[in-house]
Amino acid sequence: MDxxxxxxxxLRKASEFKFVFQNGAKYKGKYLLMFSVSGGTGKFGAVVxxxxxxxxxxxxxxxxxxxxxxRTNKDVLPEGTDIVIVALTGAVRVNYNELEKDFHNVCKKAFA
Structure with a gap:
């Protein structure tokens, strides 16, 4: 099973990332920075x-x-929202669960 x-x-093209960075709303967490644009194609990109x-x-x-x-939490996000997550320097020192908690906190700020 894949x-x-x-x-x-x-998100794969530089132009797609650039569009989200320029037109997206910005939300900051402890370890993550989220840029989101609604009305997109529902794509995701990560930058470190x-x-x-x-x-x-x-x-x-x-x-x-x-x-x-x-991937495991995309069902709680609004459909058609392009998202870019930028990892901050503290992301190196934390485990998966802490990153996931921070992702949920940033999503609450963004989509509440």
């Missing part, structure tokens, strides 16, 4: 900069966690 986030639900960690292995691990958190 439980990956389908390609048609991922080199400021968070110089090691690509660590950055990719955080991105995998963020994609999984989105």
């Amino acid at each position: 439980e990956r986030l389908p390609k048609n639900e991922r 900069s080199k400021k968070v960690s110089k090691k690509a292995v660590v950055r990719n691990k955080i991105k995998r966690r963020l994609r999984e958190i989105y």
Whole structure:
């Protein structure tokens, strides 16, 4: 059984990310920053900069966690909302459950 986030639900082009960053509303959590644009196609993207960690292995691990958190919780999000999650520097030191809690807190701010 394939439980990956389908390609048609991922933001992949730089222009898609740029659109969400420029037109999206911004919500900050303890470890995450969320940009969201309603009326989109319901896609998701994760960004982890080199400021968070110089090691690509660590950055990719955080991105995998963020994609999984989105995939398992996308049913509580409004349909047709494009979302970009930017990991903040503290995201390296926390476990999956803490990231998921922060994701829920940011979603409450954004979609309440």
